[in-house]
Each structure stands twice: as C-alpha cells, then as structure tokens.
Amino acid sequence: MTLLEVQGLGISFGGVKAVSDVSFTLNVGQIVSVIGPNGAGKTTLFNMISGIYLPRTGKVMLDGEDVTGLRPDLLATRGLSRTFQNLQIFQQMSVLENVIVGFHLHERGAVLSDLLGLPAARRRSRAAEVGARELLERVGLSRAAERESGALSYGALKRLEIARALAARPRVLLLDEPAAGCNAVETEEIDRLICEVAAEGVAILLVEHDMKLVMRLSNCVVVLDHGEKIAEGAPAAVSRDPRVIEAYLGTAAKEAADAHG
Structure with a gap:
C-alpha cells in the first residue's frame, strides 16, 4: 500500500531550479533512499515533502491526502515525521x-x-x-x-x-543523513534501528552518503543530479546505471552492490 506519493515536485531559488519534476512512491514498510552528489537537491526535496518549503510545482500525497505545503507540525499529526541533517x-x-x-x-x-x-x-x-x-x-x-x-x-x-x-508515531519517517559523523559501531546501531522500524510497517525515506548503508538497507534507490531524477530502482541495478556512475558513484558503489548481492 502506498503511503507517500511525490508527484512532479519542483522548486527554484533566484531563478535557478533546485529540484525539477521529481516523482516517486513510498509503500508501507519500504525503505527508499534518495542519493546524489552534493548539491543534487536531496535536502531541498526533503524540505518540500516535510512542509518546510512550498513547492512551486507538484504535489505531496500522504495516504491519499494532498498535504502539499502543510506545516511540519500538522504533518506530524497526520503521521509524517523527520530528522535533520543538522541536529535539531x-x-x-x-x-x-x-x-x-x-x-x-x-x-x-x-x-x-x-x-x-x-x-x-x-x-x-x-x-x-x-x-x-x-x-x-x-x-x-x-x-x-x-x-x-x-x-x-x-x-x-x-x-x-x-x-x-x-x-x-509516524507512518512515514524521513531520515536526513542519520549516520553522518557516526563511527562504525554507531552506524551499525542505526542500521539495526532503521530495519526494525521498517519491519513494523513504517515507510522510511532516507538521505544518506554512506553507500554501503544505502545498499544494505534500501528496497529502492532514487538518484538525483542537479535537481533531476536520473535513475530509480533496486540498489544493485542503480549502482550499475551508467548515468549514476557518471554523476558521482564510481566504483565504490559498484563494489558495495557486489558485496551485498
């Protein structure tokens, strides 16, 4: 069952497109990771979904309800919660x-x-x-x-x-770089926690630079580059996509995908 549907989201700052026409869905108990090089628009996308930015185009649908532009506190009462890259x-x-x-x-x-x-x-x-x-x-x-x-x-x-x-008590949880700055032991603990939460049926949208963590956890990966979605699919398939490799992943992601099937 689809809990979160992102439909053609876009936003510009000072005439420059930060995110353009991004769409994807997130189902019950699914872990979807949004990856891309620095400046790709990942956190901006999160900010639109979580009500911090008002999209110029597109919609955010939460369990069939249009929640585009709702304040974060109102989204929390409807079951969407998030963490931040910079701790709050x-x-x-x-x-x-x-x-x-x-x-x-x-x-x-x-x-x-x-x-x-x-x-x-x-x-x-x-x-x-x-x-x-x-x-x-x-x-x-x-x-x-x-x-x-x-x-x-x-x-x-x-x-x-x-x-x-x-x-x-979220039904949809957005995690913005939860393992950033963590050591190996802390990352393993966060890995375990994310898996447990997803197993309970919470849909998780993840932004994370630790590619091994992404490959290990994700059911689906969405790749952004310069604000546009350039790939979407299973982690192993995405990591071998020539457009993704050209954008930023390189051989490290391919090795991680090989190691995890």
Missing part, C-alpha cells in the same frame, strides 16, 4: 525531555487542557514519559535519560533525534 536537538534539555517533546508534537487540541492542568493533561504527561523511556531503551540511551543532551556524543545525538521523531 534542544541541547539544554535532558535526553528524556527531548523525546517527550516528540510525543507532544503528535497531540492535537491539547493545549488548553495542558495549560489548565486537567486530568487528561496529567495522563498524557505520564504516558509521554513512559513512552519516551521505552524509546530511549530502544535506541540504547536509557542510561542517559536524565543527562543534558548537549553532553552526548554526536552519534548518540543522532539516535536521540531518531527517538524523538519516532515519538510522533
């Missing part, structure tokens, strides 16, 4: 508090009862803390729950941001 963690808050914020993003119409301290608000608060602790256990950060987030390693912060995105 509240550094002065505790690890636990950062994840609890993610639960509040999922709530609708709860502001008044929260302000008044009504019983429903207290129940939500308790449930959010329980859920946040469960997510921290899942991403391997339970022992750091009470620590200030700014004291965590970069790899731990990446996992914290994934936990916060999961707190919004």
